Amino acid sequence: MHAIQIVLICFAVFAASRVLLRYRRGGMTGLNLFLWLLFWTGVVVVGVQPDTTSWLATRLGVGRGVDIAMYLSILMLFYLLFRSFTKIEDLDRQLTRVVRANALREMEEDLAAEAAKKRP
């Protein structure tokens, strides 16, 4: 076994443990747990038995096993990037809504206080 395989397996096990931890704390849905565990299990399988990528590569018509791993990783990175981008946009919009609601409430309170002061 090469060093890179050991690094890969250790990292995947570590990542999977983080996923489990987050799930137990209630920060993750069941579906997300399943998908992430599937992914990291896949990484462990590839770490233990690198030939699986070659098998998959020939199935999909890609030259080498390493290539297919690269393609899939990049695809996944792009997807996650897109997901976090839209998530940030959502949060941005929600934050604006909170800030706005607060600002308008304060304005109305201020105006009411001023009106009360003017009244004899």
Next chain:
Amino acid sequence: MPQRIIVIPAYNEERTIADVVRGAVKFADRVIVVDDGSRDESGKLAKDAGAVVVRHAVNRGVGAALGTGIEAAIRLGADSVVTMDADGQHLAEDAGKVFERLAQGDVEFVIGSRLKKGDQPGNMPVHRVIFNTIGNILTFFLFGVWVTDSQSGLRGLSRKAAHTIELRTNGMESLSEFLKEMKDKHWRMDEVPIKAIYTDYSMSKGQNFFVGVKVAIKLIFRRFIG
């Protein structure tokens, strides 16, 4: 008596805000300044100059500030709303002209255009004209509306427009979003020529090239995905 309200979004504009407000109160029943999380005295100065101040706890961008200002104007019973920049580049008289145009009742949306030829000579610096033209072309391709000044901060909304507008973006790209709303909601529009005052101060505050590119990318993204 119809309520005319001017909305001014302000972020760290203590150098100009008091004068802008003092000018604006002459042409409106009320002036609302949205202090967009300024770290200077903008809010206090605006209040002392006679504005109603709405304060964002944290900076949210000009689009968000305009949204808040328009909502505040509605709550205060506005019949027409004119938005204006806080950096002193707009003349209060021009806000008055936009109100007059809205008062004729045949349009829901009025743009104070710095590039429409009127009785005043256009005085926009050349590189601004170029950026603006790019902004106009992009606005045309993305939203299908052609205007002479898509990036103008001086614009007027009728009661109906103010009640129905939905601004989803927070930053500078909201300038074009007004036009998207206009098209989606079939508001009738007219442009009124205005004069912009370019000082070193207002020039340093406006859109630079990189902000422009960022805005363009965001607009394209939002048009096709968001």
